[in-house]
Amino acid sequence: MRVLLLTSILFTVQCYVSGAQVRVDPLVLIDQGLVRGQKALDGDYSSFLGIPYAQVDTANPFGPSLPAPKFDTIFNASNGDIACPQPRAGSQSLDCLRLNIFVPSRASVNQPLPVFVYIHGGGFRDGYASKDSPTGHNLVAQDIIVVSINYRLGPYGFLCLDIPEVPGNQGLKDQYTALQWVKKNIVHFGGNANHVTIAGESAGAAAVVYQLYADNEKLFNKVIVQSGAPQSPGLLADGDTAAALKLARHLGYVTDDNKKALEFLTNTSSDLVIGAMDATGFNVLPCFEKEFEGVESFIPAKPFALSAPMKVKNTPVLIGTTSCETCGFFSPDPLYIENNLKAYNLSEEELREATEVVKHFYLGDEPVSEATALSLDLFNSDFGFVNPTELAVKQLLSEEAGPIYQYVFSFVSERDGDTAGATHASELKYVFADGYDSFTEDEKTVSDHFTFLWSNFIKYGNPTPESSERVPFTWQPVTSQTRPYVDIDVAATARARFRGPAMAFWELFYKRFGLDAVV
Template identity: 30%
Template sequence: FKMDCRKVIIFVLCEISLSVAYRKDPTLVTLPEGQIKGHELRSPNGKVYYAFQEVPYAAPPVGELRFKPPTEHQKWKGVLDTTKNTKICYKTDSFVIPNTTESEDCLYLNVFTPQKPGDSSKAPLGVIVWIHGGGYEYGSGVVQIFKPQFYVEHNIVVVTMNYRLAVLGFLTTEDGVIPGNLGMKDQHFALKWVKKNIHLFGGDPEKITISGESSGAAAVGLHIISPKNKGLFRAAILQSGTAVAKWTRQDFARFYAFELGRSLDPNFKSNDSKELLKLLQKTPASKLTKNSITTAPGKQTSLAEGEGQIWLPVIEDPHLEGAFLTTSFYEPFTTGNINQVPILIGFNSEEYLLVASAIPSGPPNRAKYFDTDLSNLIGNKYNMTKENKVAAGRKLRQIYTDRTFQEDIAAVIKFTSDEVFSTPSTRHAKLQSSYTDVYMYQ
């Protein structure tokens, strides 16, 4: 009996020890939906941090949920492995991200924290939520692309995310059948997840800063103007992008939605949104992406206005359920009707060189496009006669060169860099500075 008693005591003590160890495991976090298991990493300077990769923040937008706003993820049983990134959203470019697969089931985020999850003895840390760029058509929040080490070495919790891109994220019929701005609504859903859960990772839900680059920065600007985001973040960083840039909005979204339908099925003649939805939902996602239009015949505009980009945010009808962006992207910054948070905004010199390096034919084609018709320098969103546009375009070109753009490619790179990046960012900074603190770099 004494021996059995000792065995029982030893067994109980072992169980208690294991239970305590289990509870203190910093890589195990219990979310409302279930448990996740991350892993411990070290930064280049040797700082320990904890990574939780591919954490679901919304239900997979597949089947009948394709072209629908994000919804809550169901609870799961057991412990979910969150130690690697394997899934990214369908995108339009051919760049291969190592060890990943394009999938509709892609609404995941990553959390990187230098603080031991569950350690309540330390003050919670500030949080930065990164929104990747890529023209709303490509990019990803996976660790293979975005490295969090710099931030965690400065005791900042980092969150990155995937969101639906291109046709799956921004096609809309503009009547509620296929709602607009699904990719933006994914981001918003992720921000709500962060606000609700980041304390479990040592982050402070009252110290969330959203940050993005290029179209990611433009998205940050859109989150600033959407009333749906009230209270979700306290500051914002916009790198080389802004919502007031002319290339960030699509004004012919319904036209392009039906153009895509006809490109998928030449026999599709309907103008009924529900019929289009049926066609698009039964088409494989890979085919949708492959067939999605990337340049718009007949509606090609200057690069300053999008260079034919199709799948972009839109202004939604405020009467539609779940509408996220219902005003001009520019006007709220003039009236102060925004989420009034301080911002850091800026740009680099001659940023169009990045495009030029990826597409060497881009600058010569742009130069010819502008020189052939100088009104293209002014674009189509101003109420001006063609004659006045040509005259204004000639004066504008003279600011950059005494020759034609085709004779001075460096000049077209400088002009495009200003028109797409520098000028809109400067305008945004000036407008918002009337209502909040604005810090600018260049």
């Protein structure tokens, strides 16, 4: 019986009568103990919500995590709403290193299924596992196990103090710990630990790329990068070693000693620490870490991209953006372009010249105003998302990743209002089919496109292993000379060189101002 428990998914019968329906909840034995999930009533799968994969060290909540807790009794995995400390979240706690698992009923250790691990976005300052992917319902229906994870955010995840206790990037290290948990435990849920795709959107997409390049064991086989890349200007920088001092000072404790400031913040309510983050404008970013003997380092050197090229080689990548990432976010500030370009750390003279060059390309001779709002939206989208994605593609190609498939999501629903294109994160509800039953027919069609393309990539490393009625062509990967992409709309269409003239402009811009496109 012990061997059976260790190698099988067990089912314990508990009756929940809804008319004539009986729900059978699953019981799974993992290394931590027994975990009880919930059999879904809206599909042929089970959910396991809020399983702890590690613990925050209460003596140093800004540093390395502790091993996952053991369960003395059955752990009821039914609460997926716990979030790590962040602004404006509901149920938040430092006891937040948890993950959710959605398992098709046919999963078994004898025929393990591919695994999809999703890393949420939120600028490394907010978000949680259940926010973007309530169930992954349609992907699960394709016999894919879906996992979504929490990780520490804000100062708890991204203080970079150049000291052994808090070297930096703890949020990224939490993600890696979650991947280690999946590698070790997913077999008990009927998952294939050697067939894992990691994916993320926005900050989560950048995190996926960091995981790909980190100099540690590779715990996945394929990556999906949605609207985010480390090449976005200002996204990866030297850490602010005085950040803890500033947070403590804002809360009334003045010291020049980082360790004393950390001790104060450790004994301060996480609500107050997060409030201080907002009030002081704490810059939540992954950072280059100072290396210490015996201390895990995640982003140890510049250029970061060269730290683990063998992990990148031959890794299938699905990468893309929305068609108008920041449509509607324009601010009619005459210094709007100049303030964005400051992220490049140009000299004053170079900044003035660069601003004029960008204005002429995007606005012609028109001033920044409401009349040029769409042009500014396109600048912002190109600057923050589209061109960084192109830079990421070039870098991945140079390191022999591949095949690399590029997409653009351009669908705008009749319920989205008046927008010039699909905006940032607008594809997520279609990827995860959140509210599918209430979708319009066009929305269902678009969601079905994602289910078809994403599930094929997760299973085969190729979104179109063969042409079909839904996608009547073979999706071609990018090369050093070509940039084919698939436009995902009501019809999925093969195109080439999204925003081609603008991307050519930015290539020349980088050369003119001597900017390094490699992270």
